[in-house]
Structure formats: structure tokens, C-alpha cells
Amino acid sequence: MRMRQWDPRLKAANQNKTYLAGKELEANYNGRLVNGEVVPRVYFLEHMNDLFAPGISPAWISVILSHARRYPHHEYVIQTKNPARAERYLANFPANHLIGTTIETNRDMSAVSRAPSAIERAVAIRNIGRAGHRIFVTIEPVMDFDLLALATILVDIRPTFVTIGADSKGTGLPEPSAEKVIDLLDILKMKKIPIREKHNLGRILGNRKEAW
Numbered sequence: 688m689r690m691r692q693w694d695p696r697l698k699a700a701n702q703n704k705t706y707l708a709g710k711e712l713e714a715n716y717n718g719r720l721v722n723g724e725v726v727p728r729v730y731f732l733e734h735m736n737d738l739f740a741p742g743i744s745p746a747w748i749s750v751i752l753s754h755a756r757r758y759p760h761h762e763y764v765i766q767t768k769n770p771a772r773a774e775r776y777l778a779n780f781p782a783n784h785l786i787g788t789t790i791e792t793n794r795d796m797s798a799v800s801r802a803p804s805a806i807e808r809a810v811a812i813r814n815i816g817r818a819g820h821r822i823f824v825t826i827e828p829v830m831d832f833d834l835l836a837l838a839t840i841l842v843d844i845r846p847t848f849v850t851i852g853a854d855s856k857g858t859g860l861p862e863p864s865a866e867k868v869i870d871l872l873d874i875l876k877m878k879k880i881p882i883r884e885k886h887n888l889g890r891i892l893g894n895r896k897e898a899w
Contacts, residue, residue, distance in 0.1 A: 787823035828854035852885025
């Protein structure tokens with residue numbers, strides 16, 4: 688299944704059309720057996736796209752989640768920039784799942800993204816977490832932010848972990864200073880929120896990376 692791209696900077700010729708790859712729904716996820724038991728795996732549902740993007744058929748969402756539920760011994764990771772829509776499908780999620788959203792900054796991103804605002808995403812993923820689901824937040828590509836505002840958002844969400852990385856595609860997005868990133872990481876560390884740092888963040892941190 689291919690999803691619509693969120694990024695309005697892509698030319699129309701580069702936009703993928705949405706379709707449901709029926710053969711994927713015929714796949715058997717039982718996989719390898721050891722002593723007659725299925726070896727658990729981690730599956731990323733639509734990891735290159737967004738299952739809950741606008742325009743994706745509710746029927747398609749339901750059938751994909753239904754297929755995953757047939758194999759409850761695995762873990763399913765879902766990442767979306769539209770967690771408010773995902774909230775409506777939580778009852779259909781496979782038993783063992785982890786759902787996250789991207790929050791690149793606390794600032795207005797309407798000039799570079801048609802996705803819901805950072806605040807909308809934060810509220811929705813926080814609500815999902817408070818409903819008992821395991822959640823995470825990805826700050827990638829990290830954009831320039833207001834330290835206390837973004838830290839407050841993340842601490843309020845209380846994610847299982849935070850992943851942070853830099854712009855690896857050279858798109859020219861406004862980036863924070865190394866000092867600001869380190870201050871944010873220090874706050875998260877102080878609040879005991881686990882951090883998964885991407886290698887590309889080293890481009891921003893430079894020599895400060897070792898100090899942190």
C-alpha cells in the first residue's frame with residue numbers, strides 16, 4: 688500500500704498514488720518457528736508512509752489493522768502525523784503495538800507541511816498514551832524551536848522514548864543551535880525520558896556531542 692506524501696515541496700510528478708497492495712494482505716506473518724513456537728518480530732506498519740493520512744480509505748485502514756491482529760505474537764510499530772485520526776481506530780489495533788508521532792518543533796510549520804500542527808499532534812498522542820497505549824515521539828528532522836515550549840510539550844506527553852535526528856536530505860529547514868539541542872536533551876534526561884539519538888544529529892552537535 689502506498690500513501691499520499693505529506694510534503695508539499697514535492698512536485699506533482701513525484702507524488703505517489705494511493706493504492707492497496709492486496710498481495711501484502713495475503714502474507715503469512717507466522718514466520719520462523721522454534722520448537723513449534725512463532726519467533727516474535729517487530730513490524731512497522733506503513734513505515735515509509737502514513738496509514739492515517741487524509742484521503743486514506745477507512746476500509747483500507749481497517750483491513751490492514753485486521754491483518755495485523757491475526758498475528759498477535761508480533762509487535763507492530765505505527766508512526767503518524769495524524770494521531771487524532773488514529774485515535775478513532777485504537778480499538779482495532781493489534782494487541783501488541785507502539786504508536787508514535789513526529790513533532791519537529793513547537794513552532795508553526797504550515798509553510799513546509801500540510802500535516803496537523805505540532806500542538807494538535809501533541810494533544811492527540813498524549814491522549815492516546817493516557818488511554819493506556821505505549822507511545823513515542825520522533826523529533827526528526829529537528830527544526831528550530833523554543834526550548835521551554837517544546838520541552839513542556841514533550842514532558843506533558845510522557846512518551847516511552849523520544850527519537851531525535853537532523854535533516855539528512857539537505858532541504859534547508861531552519862535548525863536549532865547545538866546548545867539548544869543539548870539543553871533539550873538535558874531536560875528530557877532530567878525528566879527520565881529515554882532518548883534515541885540518530886547518528887545524523889552529530890552534524891548539528893559537532894564537538895558539543897562529546898560533551899553531552
